[in-house]
Amino acid sequence: MSELFDYLLGRSRKDRPQGFSNAVFEYDIILSHLGKRGETNLGGLRILDLGCGTGTSWPPYFCRLGAKMGASVYGIDLSNASIEDFTIYNHIVADLVPLIMEGRLHNFSQLGGGKFDIIHEALFASGFTSPVLQNTLERYKGYYSEPLLDDFKAKMRDEAKHLLKNGGVLKTFDGVYKKSFGRLVFKRY
């Protein structure tokens, strides 16, 4: 599958940056849970990436790749992505901490009102915790502790449950969750 992605993006394996390889790996897992493994035409799918990256130090490969494959992609990040091509996906500049802690993300008007097939989060709240997220959590509550991060992640899953279509997939570094009969079901990968 990664060869297909290379072909799509015009890259050879040796030129593949780490973040790009991670995004390929993530799609491979997610698409297998959607019964679409190996597909490179994602037309008709809606994808949301939380803490997607900014086009400079953390390029938003997951968004770019999804958009290249024809999906309708929304990426949210605290920072603006000055060098990014916004004509291929929707980059929303917003602080996810209040939106998630206050349960407002699923009504966030900038997401266009529709439900998603895929919600993705990598190296933002899981994998390792982004230092910027730690700062925004600290500012939000006045302190930072592991339980607060756990609380944040639990609320993020709640929001994902509202935002996903039935059969849709949430992928974080903690695991894959599939929405089934209105509930999020943890899946091994």
Ligand SMILES: C[S@@+](CC[C@H](N)C(=O)[O-])C[C@H]1O[C@@H](n2cnc3c(N)ncnc32)[C@H](O)[C@@H]1O
């Ligand atoms: C380590 S980068 C990971 C980027 C991308 N997901 C990846 O896997 O390459 C973490 C990202 O989370 C974003 N971020 C951190 N705190 C945030 C917040 N409170 N709201 C929105 N984005 C945030 C940062 O701006 C940064 O782009």
